[in-house]
Amino acid sequence: MQDALVSPAEERTSRTKYLPWITTPLLVLLLVLVWHYYIVFSGISAFILPAPAKVWQVWVGMLSSPRAWSNTLTTVTSTLIGFFVGMLVGVSLGLVIGRIRWLEVTLNPFIVATQVVPKVALIPLFVVWFGFGMTPKVLVAAVLSFFPILTNTVLGVKSVEAGHRDVMTSINATRLQTFLQLDLRNALPYILTGMEVGVVLAIIGTIVGEYLGGSQGLGYMLVSEMNAYQTDGLFAVIIHMTILGFIFYFATGLLRRFMIPWHQSAHA
Protein backbone atom coordinates (compact mmCIF):
# COMPACT_ATOMS: atom_id res chain seq x y z
CA MET A 1 0.00 0.00 0.00
CA GLN A 2 3.00 2.28 0.26
CA ASP A 3 2.79 3.29 -3.38
CA ALA A 4 4.48 6.57 -4.11
CA LEU A 5 1.82 8.92 -5.43
CA VAL A 6 4.15 11.66 -6.65
CA SER A 7 7.20 10.66 -8.65
CA PRO A 8 10.35 12.83 -8.89
CA ALA A 9 9.54 13.42 -12.58
CA GLU A 10 6.21 14.93 -11.59
CA GLU A 11 7.94 17.18 -9.10
CA ARG A 12 10.24 18.43 -11.86
CA THR A 13 7.29 19.22 -14.14
CA SER A 14 5.63 21.23 -11.40
CA ARG A 15 8.78 23.35 -11.13
CA THR A 16 8.97 23.99 -14.89
CA LYS A 17 5.26 24.84 -14.83
CA TYR A 18 5.92 28.32 -13.44
CA LEU A 19 8.89 29.06 -15.69
CA PRO A 20 6.87 30.79 -18.48
CA TRP A 21 5.60 33.36 -15.95
CA ILE A 22 9.14 34.71 -15.82
CA THR A 23 10.45 33.94 -19.29
CA THR A 24 7.49 35.21 -21.32
CA PRO A 25 7.59 38.85 -20.08
CA LEU A 26 11.38 38.85 -20.42
CA LEU A 27 11.27 37.61 -24.02
CA VAL A 28 8.54 40.10 -24.95
CA LEU A 29 10.61 42.89 -23.42
CA LEU A 30 13.65 41.72 -25.40
CA LEU A 31 11.66 41.67 -28.64
CA VAL A 32 10.36 45.23 -28.04
CA LEU A 33 13.91 46.45 -27.28
CA VAL A 34 15.29 44.92 -30.49
CA TRP A 35 12.42 46.51 -32.43
CA HIS A 36 13.01 49.90 -30.78
CA TYR A 37 16.78 49.99 -31.30
CA TYR A 38 16.52 48.67 -34.84
CA ILE A 39 14.40 51.73 -35.73
CA VAL A 40 16.73 54.09 -33.84
CA PHE A 41 19.85 52.82 -35.58
CA SER A 42 18.55 52.01 -39.07
CA GLY A 43 16.49 55.20 -39.44
CA ILE A 44 13.80 53.22 -41.24
CA SER A 45 10.73 55.26 -42.17
CA ALA A 46 7.81 55.15 -39.70
CA PHE A 47 5.57 54.34 -42.64
CA ILE A 48 7.35 50.99 -43.17
CA LEU A 49 7.93 50.11 -39.54
CA PRO A 50 6.46 52.29 -36.79
CA ALA A 51 8.19 52.47 -33.41
CA PRO A 52 6.85 50.26 -30.61
CA ALA A 53 6.11 53.30 -28.44
CA LYS A 54 4.00 54.81 -31.21
CA VAL A 55 2.11 51.57 -31.82
CA TRP A 56 1.45 51.33 -28.08
CA GLN A 57 0.16 54.87 -28.03
CA VAL A 58 -2.17 54.24 -31.00
CA TRP A 59 -3.40 50.99 -29.46
CA VAL A 60 -4.15 52.63 -26.11
CA GLY A 61 -5.93 55.40 -28.02
CA MET A 62 -7.90 52.74 -29.87
CA LEU A 63 -8.99 51.16 -26.61
CA SER A 64 -10.66 54.39 -25.58
CA SER A 65 -12.61 54.76 -28.83
CA PRO A 66 -16.13 53.29 -28.94
CA ARG A 67 -15.62 52.45 -32.63
CA ALA A 68 -12.86 49.95 -31.81
CA TRP A 69 -14.96 48.30 -29.14
CA SER A 70 -18.00 47.96 -31.36
CA ASN A 71 -15.76 46.44 -34.06
CA THR A 72 -14.28 44.05 -31.49
CA LEU A 73 -17.76 43.07 -30.39
CA THR A 74 -18.80 42.40 -34.01
CA THR A 75 -15.78 40.17 -34.61
CA VAL A 76 -16.20 38.31 -31.31
CA THR A 77 -19.90 37.73 -31.98
CA SER A 78 -19.36 36.38 -35.51
CA THR A 79 -16.47 34.22 -34.32
CA LEU A 80 -18.40 32.72 -31.42
CA ILE A 81 -21.58 32.03 -33.38
CA GLY A 82 -19.57 30.50 -36.24
CA PHE A 83 -17.48 28.47 -33.83
CA PHE A 84 -20.53 27.10 -32.01
CA VAL A 85 -22.20 26.15 -35.29
CA GLY A 86 -19.00 24.44 -36.48
CA MET A 87 -18.63 22.70 -33.12
CA LEU A 88 -22.23 21.50 -33.00
CA VAL A 89 -22.09 20.06 -36.51
CA GLY A 90 -18.52 18.74 -36.12
CA VAL A 91 -19.09 17.01 -32.79
CA SER A 92 -22.45 15.46 -33.65
CA LEU A 93 -21.36 14.29 -37.09
CA GLY A 94 -18.08 13.03 -35.65
CA LEU A 95 -19.80 11.02 -32.92
CA VAL A 96 -22.08 9.38 -35.47
CA ILE A 97 -19.54 8.56 -38.18
CA GLY A 98 -16.96 7.46 -35.63
CA ARG A 99 -19.33 4.63 -34.68
CA ILE A 100 -20.91 3.81 -38.06
CA ARG A 101 -18.35 2.53 -40.51
CA TRP A 102 -20.46 2.60 -43.71
CA LEU A 103 -21.50 6.18 -43.04
CA GLU A 104 -17.88 7.22 -42.64
CA VAL A 105 -16.90 5.53 -45.90
CA THR A 106 -19.83 7.15 -47.71
CA LEU A 107 -19.28 10.66 -46.37
CA ASN A 108 -15.51 10.67 -46.38
CA PRO A 109 -14.98 12.02 -49.95
CA PHE A 110 -17.32 14.93 -49.19
CA ILE A 111 -15.66 15.69 -45.89
CA VAL A 112 -12.25 15.69 -47.55
CA ALA A 113 -13.72 17.93 -50.27
CA THR A 114 -14.84 20.48 -47.67
CA GLN A 115 -11.29 20.43 -46.41
CA VAL A 116 -9.40 20.78 -49.68
CA VAL A 117 -11.63 23.54 -51.08
CA PRO A 118 -9.81 26.78 -50.27
CA LYS A 119 -12.60 27.98 -48.01
CA VAL A 120 -11.44 31.57 -48.04
CA ALA A 121 -12.19 31.50 -51.78
CA LEU A 122 -15.82 30.85 -50.90
CA ILE A 123 -16.18 34.21 -49.15
CA PRO A 124 -17.07 36.19 -52.32
CA LEU A 125 -19.71 33.56 -53.03
CA PHE A 126 -21.10 33.86 -49.50
CA VAL A 127 -21.17 37.63 -49.94
CA VAL A 128 -23.16 37.23 -53.17
CA TRP A 129 -25.60 34.89 -51.42
CA PHE A 130 -25.91 36.53 -48.01
CA GLY A 131 -24.83 40.15 -48.49
CA PHE A 132 -22.43 42.21 -46.46
CA GLY A 133 -23.93 41.46 -43.05
CA MET A 134 -22.83 39.03 -40.37
CA THR A 135 -24.04 35.81 -42.04
CA PRO A 136 -21.15 35.22 -44.49
CA LYS A 137 -18.57 35.78 -41.69
CA VAL A 138 -20.36 33.37 -39.40
CA LEU A 139 -20.46 30.82 -42.20
CA VAL A 140 -16.74 31.06 -42.93
CA ALA A 141 -15.92 30.78 -39.24
CA ALA A 142 -18.17 27.73 -38.99
CA VAL A 143 -16.76 26.03 -42.09
CA LEU A 144 -13.16 26.64 -41.00
CA SER A 145 -13.61 25.42 -37.41
CA PHE A 146 -15.80 22.47 -38.38
CA PHE A 147 -13.11 20.27 -39.88
CA PRO A 148 -10.55 19.95 -37.06
CA ILE A 149 -13.38 19.41 -34.58
CA LEU A 150 -14.90 16.70 -36.76
CA THR A 151 -11.67 14.79 -37.39
CA ASN A 152 -10.67 14.93 -33.73
CA THR A 153 -14.10 13.76 -32.59
CA VAL A 154 -13.97 10.80 -35.00
CA LEU A 155 -10.49 9.95 -33.73
CA GLY A 156 -11.72 10.18 -30.13
CA VAL A 157 -14.61 7.80 -30.68
CA LYS A 158 -12.44 5.36 -32.61
CA SER A 159 -9.72 5.30 -29.97
CA VAL A 160 -11.99 3.68 -27.38
CA GLU A 161 -10.11 0.64 -26.03
CA ALA A 162 -11.65 -2.74 -26.82
CA GLY A 163 -11.13 -3.67 -23.16
CA HIS A 164 -13.26 -0.74 -22.01
CA ARG A 165 -16.03 -1.93 -24.32
CA ASP A 166 -15.75 -5.42 -22.79
CA VAL A 167 -16.17 -3.86 -19.35
CA MET A 168 -19.35 -2.06 -20.43
CA THR A 169 -20.70 -5.29 -21.94
CA SER A 170 -19.85 -7.33 -18.85
CA ILE A 171 -21.63 -4.90 -16.53
CA ASN A 172 -24.71 -5.16 -18.74
CA ALA A 173 -24.67 -1.56 -20.00
CA THR A 174 -27.19 -0.55 -22.67
CA ARG A 175 -26.02 0.93 -25.98
CA LEU A 176 -27.03 4.39 -24.86
CA GLN A 177 -25.17 4.01 -21.55
CA THR A 178 -22.06 2.82 -23.37
CA PHE A 179 -22.29 5.79 -25.70
CA LEU A 180 -22.69 8.32 -22.89
CA GLN A 181 -20.31 6.80 -20.36
CA LEU A 182 -17.63 5.51 -22.70
CA ASP A 183 -17.62 6.85 -26.28
CA LEU A 184 -18.46 10.44 -25.37
CA ARG A 185 -16.17 10.65 -22.36
CA ASN A 186 -13.31 9.01 -24.21
CA ALA A 187 -13.74 11.48 -27.09
CA LEU A 188 -13.79 14.56 -24.85
CA PRO A 189 -10.02 15.28 -24.75
CA TYR A 190 -9.93 14.89 -28.53
CA ILE A 191 -12.93 17.18 -28.98
CA LEU A 192 -11.21 19.81 -26.83
CA THR A 193 -8.08 19.58 -28.97
CA GLY A 194 -10.25 20.07 -32.05
CA MET A 195 -11.88 23.07 -30.37
CA GLU A 196 -8.51 24.61 -29.59
CA VAL A 197 -7.53 24.49 -33.26
CA GLY A 198 -11.06 25.33 -34.39
CA VAL A 199 -11.45 28.49 -32.32
CA VAL A 200 -8.29 30.03 -33.78
CA LEU A 201 -9.45 29.14 -37.30
CA ALA A 202 -12.85 30.67 -36.55
CA ILE A 203 -11.21 34.01 -35.71
CA ILE A 204 -9.18 33.88 -38.91
CA GLY A 205 -12.32 33.07 -40.93
CA THR A 206 -14.25 35.95 -39.43
CA ILE A 207 -11.47 38.47 -39.92
CA VAL A 208 -10.81 37.46 -43.52
CA GLY A 209 -14.56 37.60 -44.13
CA GLU A 210 -14.78 41.12 -42.72
CA TYR A 211 -11.80 42.20 -44.73
CA LEU A 212 -13.30 41.05 -48.03
CA GLY A 213 -16.80 42.38 -47.64
CA GLY A 214 -18.39 44.50 -44.97
CA SER A 215 -18.27 47.68 -43.01
CA GLN A 216 -17.76 46.38 -39.48
CA GLY A 217 -15.39 44.30 -37.43
CA LEU A 218 -11.66 44.18 -36.79
CA GLY A 219 -10.97 42.86 -40.31
CA TYR A 220 -12.69 45.88 -41.75
CA MET A 221 -10.76 48.16 -39.38
CA LEU A 222 -7.52 46.61 -40.58
CA VAL A 223 -8.40 47.35 -44.21
CA SER A 224 -9.41 50.94 -43.46
CA GLU A 225 -6.16 51.62 -41.53
CA MET A 226 -4.26 50.24 -44.50
CA ASN A 227 -6.23 52.32 -46.98
CA ALA A 228 -5.46 55.39 -44.86
CA TYR A 229 -1.74 54.48 -44.89
CA GLN A 230 -1.78 54.28 -41.07
CA THR A 231 0.87 51.62 -40.54
CA ASP A 232 0.91 52.24 -36.78
CA GLY A 233 -2.86 51.76 -36.74
CA LEU A 234 -2.39 48.53 -38.71
CA PHE A 235 0.05 47.28 -36.10
CA ALA A 236 -2.31 48.26 -33.30
CA VAL A 237 -5.19 46.29 -34.86
CA ILE A 238 -2.91 43.27 -35.34
CA ILE A 239 -1.89 43.41 -31.67
CA HIS A 240 -5.53 43.74 -30.72
CA MET A 241 -6.42 40.64 -32.80
CA THR A 242 -3.54 38.67 -31.34
CA ILE A 243 -4.70 39.38 -27.81
CA LEU A 244 -8.20 38.31 -28.78
CA GLY A 245 -6.78 35.07 -30.20
CA PHE A 246 -4.92 34.44 -26.95
CA ILE A 247 -8.08 34.97 -24.91
CA PHE A 248 -10.02 32.44 -27.00
CA TYR A 249 -7.18 29.94 -26.89
CA PHE A 250 -6.78 30.20 -23.14
CA ALA A 251 -10.52 29.92 -22.65
CA THR A 252 -10.48 26.49 -24.30
CA GLY A 253 -7.45 25.59 -22.19
CA LEU A 254 -9.44 26.51 -19.11
CA LEU A 255 -12.28 24.34 -20.38
CA ARG A 256 -9.78 21.48 -20.54
CA ARG A 257 -8.84 21.88 -16.92
CA PHE A 258 -12.46 22.05 -15.91
CA MET A 259 -13.88 19.27 -18.11
CA ILE A 260 -11.09 16.69 -18.18
CA PRO A 261 -9.08 17.15 -14.97
CA TRP A 262 -8.05 13.47 -15.16
CA HIS A 263 -6.26 13.93 -18.48
CA GLN A 264 -2.54 14.70 -18.73
CA SER A 265 -3.16 17.58 -21.13
CA ALA A 266 -5.14 19.42 -18.45
CA HIS A 267 -1.95 19.94 -16.47
CA ALA A 268 0.25 21.03 -19.36
Added chain:
Amino acid sequence: MSLAPSMSHSSLDLGEAKPIIKLTGVSKWYGTRDNPVHALSETDLDIAPGELVVLLGPSGCGKTTLLRMIGGLLEPTQGRIDISGLELWNKGERQGAAVANLGMVFQDAHLFPWLTIEENVALPLKLRGVTKAERMARAQELMNLVKITGFERRWPKELSGGMRQRAAIARALSYGPNILLMDEPFGALDAMTRDSMNVELQRIWQETGKTIIVVTHSISEAVFLADRIVLLSPRPGRIDSIHRVDFPRPRGLDVQASLEFQTLVKTLRRRLAEVE
Protein backbone atom coordinates in the same frame (compact mmCIF):
# COMPACT_ATOMS: atom_id res chain seq x y z
CA MET B 1 -4.16 -41.67 -18.53
CA SER B 2 -1.63 -42.03 -15.80
CA LEU B 3 -2.41 -38.78 -14.04
CA ALA B 4 -3.04 -39.54 -10.44
CA PRO B 5 -5.49 -36.80 -9.43
CA SER B 6 -7.36 -36.60 -12.71
CA MET B 7 -10.90 -37.50 -13.59
CA SER B 8 -11.79 -38.86 -16.98
CA HIS B 9 -15.18 -37.13 -17.21
CA SER B 10 -15.80 -33.41 -17.04
CA SER B 11 -18.80 -33.32 -14.74
CA LEU B 12 -18.38 -32.98 -11.04
CA ASP B 13 -20.24 -35.15 -8.57
CA LEU B 14 -22.42 -32.40 -7.22
CA GLY B 15 -24.70 -34.46 -5.06
CA GLU B 16 -27.94 -32.54 -4.64
CA ALA B 17 -26.54 -29.11 -5.62
CA LYS B 18 -27.30 -27.98 -9.16
CA PRO B 19 -24.40 -26.57 -11.16
CA ILE B 20 -24.26 -22.75 -11.16
CA ILE B 21 -22.60 -22.85 -14.58
CA LYS B 22 -23.48 -25.56 -17.07
CA LEU B 23 -21.93 -25.91 -20.51
CA THR B 24 -23.52 -28.37 -22.92
CA GLY B 25 -21.84 -29.10 -26.24
CA VAL B 26 -20.33 -25.60 -26.43
CA SER B 27 -18.01 -25.02 -29.39
CA LYS B 28 -16.53 -22.03 -31.16
CA TRP B 29 -15.37 -21.43 -34.72
CA TYR B 30 -13.67 -18.20 -35.75
CA GLY B 31 -12.87 -16.74 -39.12
CA THR B 32 -14.51 -16.87 -42.51
CA ARG B 33 -16.38 -19.66 -44.26
CA ASP B 34 -13.33 -20.30 -46.44
CA ASN B 35 -10.82 -20.18 -43.65
CA PRO B 36 -12.46 -21.33 -40.44
CA VAL B 37 -10.47 -21.74 -37.25
CA HIS B 38 -11.68 -24.23 -34.69
CA ALA B 39 -11.05 -22.42 -31.40
CA LEU B 40 -12.89 -24.78 -29.11
CA SER B 41 -14.37 -28.17 -29.86
CA GLU B 42 -17.56 -29.41 -28.21
CA THR B 43 -17.19 -28.91 -24.51
CA ASP B 44 -19.25 -30.00 -21.53
CA LEU B 45 -18.50 -28.59 -18.11
CA ASP B 46 -20.38 -28.22 -14.85
CA ILE B 47 -19.27 -25.87 -12.13
CA ALA B 48 -20.68 -26.07 -8.61
CA PRO B 49 -21.72 -23.04 -6.57
CA GLY B 50 -18.83 -21.67 -4.55
CA GLU B 51 -16.18 -23.53 -6.49
CA LEU B 52 -12.87 -21.98 -7.48
CA VAL B 53 -12.02 -23.41 -10.88
CA VAL B 54 -8.89 -22.61 -12.86
CA LEU B 55 -8.72 -22.99 -16.63
CA LEU B 56 -5.10 -23.82 -17.41
CA GLY B 57 -3.47 -24.30 -20.76
CA PRO B 58 -0.95 -23.07 -23.31
CA SER B 59 -1.81 -20.21 -25.64
CA GLY B 60 -4.23 -21.18 -28.36
CA CYS B 61 -6.00 -23.76 -26.21
CA GLY B 62 -9.21 -21.77 -26.16
CA LYS B 63 -9.23 -20.96 -22.44
CA THR B 64 -9.89 -17.27 -22.94
CA THR B 65 -12.46 -18.07 -25.65
CA LEU B 66 -14.18 -20.38 -23.18
CA LEU B 67 -14.19 -17.75 -20.43
CA ARG B 68 -15.45 -15.00 -22.76
CA MET B 69 -18.29 -17.28 -23.87
CA ILE B 70 -19.27 -17.96 -20.24
CA GLY B 71 -19.08 -14.19 -19.64
CA GLY B 72 -21.43 -13.44 -22.51
CA LEU B 73 -18.82 -11.45 -24.47
CA LEU B 74 -18.68 -14.06 -27.21
CA GLU B 75 -21.49 -16.17 -28.61
CA PRO B 76 -20.83 -19.89 -28.94
CA THR B 77 -21.10 -21.28 -32.46
CA GLN B 78 -22.95 -24.26 -31.02
CA GLY B 79 -24.12 -25.48 -27.68
CA ARG B 80 -25.79 -24.04 -24.65
CA ILE B 81 -24.57 -22.18 -21.58
CA ASP B 82 -26.71 -21.93 -18.47
CA ILE B 83 -25.92 -19.50 -15.68
CA SER B 84 -27.84 -20.19 -12.45
CA GLY B 85 -30.34 -22.17 -14.50
CA LEU B 86 -30.88 -19.31 -16.99
CA GLU B 87 -29.95 -19.69 -20.64
CA LEU B 88 -27.20 -17.13 -21.47
CA TRP B 89 -27.84 -16.82 -25.20
CA ASN B 90 -31.22 -16.92 -26.85
CA LYS B 91 -31.56 -16.37 -30.62
CA GLY B 92 -28.26 -14.47 -30.71
CA GLU B 93 -29.23 -12.16 -27.85
CA ARG B 94 -27.43 -12.07 -24.53
CA GLN B 95 -29.94 -12.57 -21.75
CA GLY B 96 -29.61 -9.74 -19.24
CA ALA B 97 -31.00 -11.82 -16.37
CA ALA B 98 -28.21 -14.37 -16.81
CA VAL B 99 -25.49 -11.73 -17.33
CA ALA B 100 -26.51 -10.05 -14.05
CA ASN B 101 -25.05 -13.09 -12.25
CA LEU B 102 -21.62 -12.55 -13.82
CA GLY B 103 -18.79 -10.21 -12.91
CA MET B 104 -15.67 -10.02 -15.05
CA VAL B 105 -12.06 -9.05 -14.39
CA PHE B 106 -9.58 -8.78 -17.25
CA GLN B 107 -5.80 -8.88 -17.53
CA ASP B 108 -5.72 -5.10 -17.43
CA ALA B 109 -7.92 -3.41 -14.87
CA HIS B 110 -9.55 -1.32 -17.62
CA LEU B 111 -10.68 1.31 -15.14
CA PHE B 112 -12.08 4.41 -16.80
CA PRO B 113 -9.41 7.11 -16.51
CA TRP B 114 -12.04 9.87 -16.24
CA LEU B 115 -13.57 8.40 -13.11
CA THR B 116 -12.04 8.32 -9.64
CA ILE B 117 -11.43 4.90 -8.07
CA GLU B 118 -14.63 5.21 -6.08
CA GLU B 119 -16.67 6.20 -9.14
CA ASN B 120 -15.17 3.33 -11.13
CA VAL B 121 -16.16 0.84 -8.46
CA ALA B 122 -19.68 2.29 -8.31
CA LEU B 123 -20.19 2.65 -12.08
CA PRO B 124 -22.24 -0.55 -12.56
CA LEU B 125 -24.55 0.62 -9.77
CA LYS B 126 -24.92 4.04 -11.38
CA LEU B 127 -26.00 2.35 -14.63
CA ARG B 128 -28.54 0.39 -12.59
CA GLY B 129 -30.04 3.60 -11.24
CA VAL B 130 -28.91 3.14 -7.62
CA THR B 131 -28.94 6.44 -5.69
CA LYS B 132 -25.65 8.18 -5.12
CA ALA B 133 -25.65 7.75 -1.35
CA GLU B 134 -26.40 4.07 -1.65
CA ARG B 135 -23.80 3.34 -4.30
CA MET B 136 -21.08 5.27 -2.47
CA ALA B 137 -21.83 3.28 0.67
CA ARG B 138 -21.62 0.06 -1.33
CA ALA B 139 -18.38 1.20 -2.99
CA GLN B 140 -16.92 1.87 0.45
CA GLU B 141 -17.84 -1.62 1.57
CA LEU B 142 -16.20 -3.18 -1.48
CA MET B 143 -13.09 -1.05 -1.22
CA ASN B 144 -12.82 -2.31 2.33
CA LEU B 145 -13.11 -5.89 1.09
CA VAL B 146 -10.34 -5.51 -1.48
CA LYS B 147 -8.32 -3.23 0.85
CA ILE B 148 -8.01 -0.04 -1.17
CA THR B 149 -9.65 2.37 1.26
CA GLY B 150 -7.94 5.76 1.24
CA PHE B 151 -7.74 5.79 -2.56
CA GLU B 152 -11.39 6.79 -3.12
CA ARG B 153 -10.72 10.14 -4.79
CA ARG B 154 -7.60 9.10 -6.70
CA TRP B 155 -7.44 8.77 -10.47
CA PRO B 156 -6.65 5.23 -11.70
CA LYS B 157 -3.29 6.34 -13.12
CA GLU B 158 -2.16 7.31 -9.62
CA LEU B 159 -2.40 3.69 -8.42
CA SER B 160 -0.06 0.76 -8.92
CA GLY B 161 -1.06 -2.17 -11.15
CA GLY B 162 -2.00 -4.36 -8.19
CA MET B 163 -4.14 -1.62 -6.64
CA ARG B 164 -5.91 -1.03 -9.93
CA GLN B 165 -6.66 -4.72 -10.24
CA ARG B 166 -8.13 -4.70 -6.72
CA ALA B 167 -10.41 -1.86 -7.82
CA ALA B 168 -11.41 -3.87 -10.90
CA ILE B 169 -12.38 -6.78 -8.64
CA ALA B 170 -14.43 -4.41 -6.47
CA ARG B 171 -16.19 -3.07 -9.57
CA ALA B 172 -16.99 -6.59 -10.79
CA LEU B 173 -18.50 -7.44 -7.39
CA SER B 174 -20.40 -4.16 -6.95
CA TYR B 175 -23.74 -5.33 -8.31
CA GLY B 176 -23.63 -8.58 -6.38
CA PRO B 177 -23.06 -11.26 -9.02
CA ASN B 178 -22.66 -14.84 -7.77
CA ILE B 179 -19.92 -15.60 -10.24
CA LEU B 180 -16.59 -13.90 -10.84
CA LEU B 181 -14.81 -14.63 -14.14
CA MET B 182 -11.16 -13.63 -14.29
CA ASP B 183 -9.08 -13.65 -17.47
CA GLU B 184 -5.39 -13.85 -16.48
CA PRO B 185 -6.16 -11.27 -13.80
CA PHE B 186 -2.62 -10.99 -12.44
CA GLY B 187 -0.75 -11.73 -15.66
CA ALA B 188 0.45 -8.15 -16.03
CA LEU B 189 1.77 -7.87 -12.47
CA ASP B 190 5.27 -8.56 -11.18
CA ALA B 191 5.90 -11.92 -9.50
CA MET B 192 5.77 -10.66 -5.92
CA THR B 193 2.58 -8.64 -6.37
CA ARG B 194 1.15 -11.60 -8.18
CA ASP B 195 1.77 -13.95 -5.23
CA SER B 196 0.18 -11.57 -2.77
CA MET B 197 -2.78 -10.97 -5.09
CA ASN B 198 -3.38 -14.72 -5.26
CA VAL B 199 -3.48 -14.88 -1.47
CA GLU B 200 -5.87 -11.91 -1.52
CA LEU B 201 -8.08 -13.55 -4.12
CA GLN B 202 -8.35 -16.66 -1.98
CA ARG B 203 -9.34 -14.50 1.00
CA ILE B 204 -11.95 -12.60 -1.01
CA TRP B 205 -13.32 -15.89 -2.34
CA GLN B 206 -13.57 -17.33 1.19
CA GLU B 207 -15.16 -14.17 2.58
CA THR B 208 -17.74 -13.79 -0.16
CA GLY B 209 -18.48 -17.39 -1.12
CA LYS B 210 -18.56 -16.48 -4.83
CA THR B 211 -18.03 -19.00 -7.59
CA ILE B 212 -14.79 -18.04 -9.32
CA ILE B 213 -13.27 -19.12 -12.63
CA VAL B 214 -9.70 -17.99 -13.26
CA VAL B 215 -7.89 -18.34 -16.58
CA THR B 216 -4.11 -18.63 -16.34
CA HIS B 217 -1.10 -20.17 -18.02
CA SER B 218 0.86 -20.29 -14.77
CA ILE B 219 0.87 -23.83 -13.37
CA SER B 220 1.85 -22.85 -9.84
CA GLU B 221 -0.82 -20.14 -9.74
CA ALA B 222 -3.38 -22.73 -10.84
CA VAL B 223 -2.35 -25.24 -8.19
CA PHE B 224 -2.22 -22.58 -5.48
CA LEU B 225 -5.73 -21.24 -6.21
CA ALA B 226 -7.85 -24.08 -7.53
CA ASP B 227 -10.39 -26.49 -6.17
CA ARG B 228 -10.31 -27.98 -9.62
CA ILE B 229 -7.96 -27.37 -12.51
CA VAL B 230 -9.41 -27.76 -15.99
CA LEU B 231 -6.46 -28.44 -18.28
CA LEU B 232 -7.03 -27.51 -21.89
CA SER B 233 -5.04 -28.56 -24.94
CA PRO B 234 -4.72 -26.75 -28.24
CA ARG B 235 -5.57 -27.31 -31.94
CA PRO B 236 -8.45 -27.48 -31.59
CA GLY B 237 -9.02 -26.26 -28.04
CA ARG B 238 -10.58 -28.90 -25.83
CA ILE B 239 -10.65 -30.09 -22.23
CA ASP B 240 -7.80 -32.53 -21.78
CA SER B 241 -8.20 -33.48 -18.15
CA ILE B 242 -9.57 -32.24 -14.86
CA HIS B 243 -7.52 -32.26 -11.67
CA ARG B 244 -8.82 -31.93 -8.17
CA VAL B 245 -6.62 -29.98 -5.74
CA ASP B 246 -7.24 -30.82 -2.11
CA PHE B 247 -4.80 -28.72 -0.09
CA PRO B 248 -6.53 -27.35 3.01
CA ARG B 249 -7.73 -23.74 3.05
CA PRO B 250 -6.69 -21.09 3.59
CA ARG B 251 -3.51 -21.89 1.73
CA GLY B 252 -0.43 -19.87 2.53
CA LEU B 253 2.33 -19.22 0.03
CA ASP B 254 4.48 -21.81 1.84
CA VAL B 255 2.20 -24.56 0.53
CA GLN B 256 4.19 -24.14 -2.67
CA ALA B 257 7.22 -25.64 -0.91
CA SER B 258 5.38 -28.86 -0.02
CA LEU B 259 6.13 -32.09 -1.83
CA GLU B 260 2.49 -32.67 -2.82
CA PHE B 261 2.34 -29.23 -4.38
CA GLN B 262 5.48 -29.79 -6.37
CA THR B 263 4.41 -33.25 -7.44
CA LEU B 264 1.16 -31.87 -8.80
CA VAL B 265 2.99 -29.03 -10.57
CA LYS B 266 5.34 -31.58 -12.11
CA THR B 267 2.46 -33.82 -13.25
CA LEU B 268 0.69 -30.88 -14.85
CA ARG B 269 3.85 -29.61 -16.50
CA ARG B 270 4.49 -33.04 -18.01
CA ARG B 271 0.92 -33.28 -19.26
CA LEU B 272 1.08 -29.78 -20.78
CA ALA B 273 4.30 -30.68 -22.59
CA GLU B 274 2.58 -33.78 -23.98
CA VAL B 275 -0.46 -31.97 -25.31
CA GLU B 276 1.33 -28.99 -26.78
